Each structure stands twice: as structure tokens, then as C-alpha cells.
Amino acid sequence: MPKHKITMIFEDGRSEMIEADENDTIYMAALRNKIRLMTDCLEGACATCKGQAVNGIYTMDDYSDEALSDEEAADGEVLTCKMRAQSDCVIEFPYMSKVAFRVGAKTWGCCVKFIEKVSSNVVKLVISLDENEKSPPVFMPGQYVNISVPGSDETRSYSFANAPSSNGTLSFYIKLLDKGVMSDYLRERATEGDPIYITGPYGRFYLREPERPILMIAGGTGLAPMFSMLSQMVDLGMVQQSVHLLYGVNKTSEIFGLDEIKDKFSNNLKLVYETTCLVPDEEWSGATGYVTDLLRPELIKESTDVYVCGPPPMIDAVDIWLTENQFDKKFVYAEKFLPS
Ligand SMILES: Cc1cc2nc3c(=O)[nH]c(=O)nc-3n(C[C@H](O)[C@H](O)[C@H](O)COP(=O)(O)OP(=O)(O)OC[C@H]3O[C@@H](n4cnc5c(N)ncnc54)[C@H](O)[C@@H]3O)c2cc1C
Ligand code: FES
Helix, strand or coil: EEEEEEEECCCEEEEEEEEEEEECHHHHHHHHHHCCCCCCCCCCCCCCCCCEECCCEEECCCCCCCCCCCHHCCEEEECCHHHCCCCCEEEECCHHHHHHHCCEEEEEEEEEEEEEEEECCCCEEEEEEECHHHCCCCCCCCCCEEEECCCCEEEEEEEECCCCCCCEEEEEEEECCCHHHHHHHHHHCCCCCCCCEEEEEEEECCCCCCCEEEEEEEEHHHHHHHHHHHHHHHHHCCCCCEEEEEEEEEHHHCCCHHHHHHHHHHCCCCEEEEEEECCCCCCCEECCCCCCHHCCCHHCCCEEEEEEEEEEEHHHHHHHHHHCCCCCCCCCCECCCCCC
16 A cells, blocks of 8 residues: 655644555544644544645545535645545644644754855854664755754754755754854854754745745845755756746855855756845945845746745845735745744
């Protein structure tokens, strides 16, 4: 019996991937993995087990239209006590993960492999899983983990910059603040081999099945999750959709990642990119201003998946622009790099 990968994402952003047999309901498959989805009747009558299937092919056993109307079903809402997966699926649940799990999110032991300064204020942190870790984190491109800061009790959130397929080696692009717990560690103390823990994965910001043209809007290290998504598209040969990437930085010296964009992504995907700099140096001949200044209505066709990531004011500015230009936000996905 074929098995499919089911990714479940909860209100707090925690996600878990399980395998489900086509014979199993999602509720049963979760239970076999010690995940207790919210249920009551198990008869398709009460709607307690309702979730939102974001993608995937599935069938539904008989259920009451009191629990799930035709309109809700057409919109991808599902009763997980009656749902059987026919392909890999992603399902979002409107409640916190602690309702379904007895144990906290998974933690992996890792160590620093190397740190590379890639611009005046960004470092690339590459870590590798400890040898005794049996399996790498299973995540969707765009998601993040909490990383422990060695020498402190603190953790900070960082988006994966690598594709999920890169197994035990994980990359992150981290902005160095003038003063900050992680920033100070990376600037002053970080050494190859330092032990580090990661917990997760988390996040509702992830690459949807590329069925529509894609617009990515990244501010500074907001480029990291876009790299993860683009790498996944290259790895899986998702080359049919056009991707337009808008990338903004404050100063020219802060630009990073352009070589990767040119060599890896432009050469393998239908990718067009534009870079803008708020306060350029004399040699800069590209666009100037905020990344939102690059936005224009023709970049968003009737249905375009829009991914936005970066500092909160940038996300808010994109949101205002979309509202002012009367764009439907149904296919807009955003990750704010909020301070801890
Ligand atoms: C879901 C998520 C994903 C994230 N992914 C990334 C990522 O991939 N790359 C990345 O660089 N960051 C990312 N961040 C931000 C990151 O988690 C930290 O907030 C940031 O790296 C600062 O950590 P720190 O320990 O150096 O500073 P802290 O010790 O946390 O902060 C020190 C001081 O600086 C302020 N501060 C914090 N962040 C900023 C900022 N951006 N600009 C100005 N002041 C600030 C704080 O309010 C505090 O006063 C993400 C945040 C979230 C919520
Ligand atoms: S548990 Fe009642 S509809 Fe699924």
C-alpha cells in the first residue's frame, strides 16, 4: 500500500511530518505517530477534527455537510477523521501543537562547521548534525528553527537557507547587529566545532506547490528562506513557473548572495531578479530606494504566489502597497523577522 508524506502545521507554527498509508485516515496515521489530533465524534459529524489542506490529493469518506459544507470542501477544508491521502499533503490546523503532542518540538545536536562573512553585516553559518543523530530535520523550504546561542541560555530563530535535501548540513544567513546575543557570539566567539542545538522546524511560511507565477520580495537576510525555496525548485526540477525576485538592502556593502542567484538559480530556473539599495555607494548603478519601490502592478498577475520576508516594516510596507493597489492577498505569504 503506497505511503504518503503528511506535513501537519499547527497554530504556533510547529510542524511535523508523518507517513500515512492510503488506507489510513489522517487521524489514524497521526495517532500511530503519537499525535492526537483534536477529534470528537470520529464520524464526520462534529467538525472538531477540521483542518485546511494546503496542497495534496486526497479522498474523503462520507461525512455530514453540517460538519463540512460543499463550499468549505471546495476551499480545501478537510475532516481529518475522514480524510485519506492519495499523495503527499500539507494540512494546517487552527490550534496549538501542545493540544496534539505530549512532547515538545524535536531538538538536534549539531556543531559549527564554518562561519563565513558574506557582506559587511551578514554571516553565513553552516552547521552539521552530530554523528549520533539518526535523521536530519524534515522541513519545508521557507521554515525556520530555533538555534541555541553557545555560552548562553538563549535561542534565536533563523530560516533555513538550504534545501531540505541537504541532509545533515544546514545553512543560515544571519545579520550581525551592533549588539545582540547571537550577533556577539558570531562576531566574537564562534569557533569551528562549537556545539549548537536546533529545535523545530516551525513556520507557516513555506513554498507552496508552484502552480502559479512566483514573486519573491526579500529584505536583507530575508533572502535566506528564498534560497531554500529556490534550491528546492532546482533540486526537484520545478522549472515550469516564472520567478521574479526583488531584493533590497540598506547599503551596497550589505549585498550578498548575488553569485548564487546568478550561477545556481538564474541558470536553472525561469528567474528574473532585481536588486535595490537604499543608500548606495558611488559605484552602484542599479536601482535605489526601498524594495517596495520596485513593486509595480504588472509583477502580480491575476494569480501569483507572493512570498515576502524581512524586517517587520518592510512586510508592513508590502501589505500597504497590496491594499492600496487592491490586490487579493489570498496567495500572499509573509515571514516577519521579529526580534525575540
Ligand atoms: C521566524 C523568524 C525567522 C528569522 N530568521 C532570520 C534569518 O534567517 N536571518 C536573520 O538574520 N534573522 C532572522 N530572524 C531574526 C533573529 O531571530 C534575531 O532576532 C536576530 O538575529 C537578532 O538576534 P541577536 O541575538 O543578535 O540580537 P538580540 O539579542 O535578540 O537583540 C539585541 C537588540 O537588538 C534589537 N533587534 C533585534 N533584531 C533587530 C533587527 N533586525 N534590527 C534592529 N534591531 C534589532 C532587539 O530588540 C534588542 O534590543 C528571524 C526571526 C524570526 C521571528
Ligand atoms: S471528529 Fe467529528 S468530524 Fe471528525
